Amino acid sequence: MSSEVLLKDCVITDLKINPAKKDVALAEIAKDLGSILNVDAKQLEKGLLAREEEGTTGFTDGIAIPHTQVSDLNDARIGVVTFETPISWESLDGKDIEIATVLLTPNSNGNQDHLKLLSMLSRKLMNEEFVKQLHDNKHNQDGLFNMIAEIVNK
Secondary structure (H helix, E strand, O other): OOOOOOOEEEEEEOOOOOEHHHHHHHHHHHHHHHHHHOHHHHHHHHHHHHHHHHHOOOOOOOOOOEEEEEEEOOOOEEEEEEEOOOOOOOOOOOOOOEEEEEEEEEHHHOOHHHHHHHHHHHHHHHOOOHHHHHHHHOHHHHHHHHHHHHHHHO
16 A cells, blocks of 8 residues: 555545535545546446445544545545535434545455555544544645544555
């Protein structure tokens, strides 16, 4: 796994989604991250939507971790996206989503990077103070980048 999993360009704040629904949000995330990472946006969207069909990636406290494997991606990447308006996501606690941490891993290495990143992020998201800081920084690209990069860029 590359030491730079989160690129600053992949931190997108105050994304406008209309209507504020999960499938529309995932399509826009795929378009934006696909462009930044030079991967096929339609393939990315298809993978993210397919994963949602297996079960929600909306956790608690307004945070989701949508994820998929991408065939034309060479290194694992994370995108951090905040929404101008909370998104209806069918989260575990029923709350709308304000922040999505998107995990994208290459097909070539199976689930190893995917599981490692998911585990690292999930552990941090159990920390109430960390979650509060995420929400406090949801309009601040630098703040979000520094918080997540500290966890995943090693």
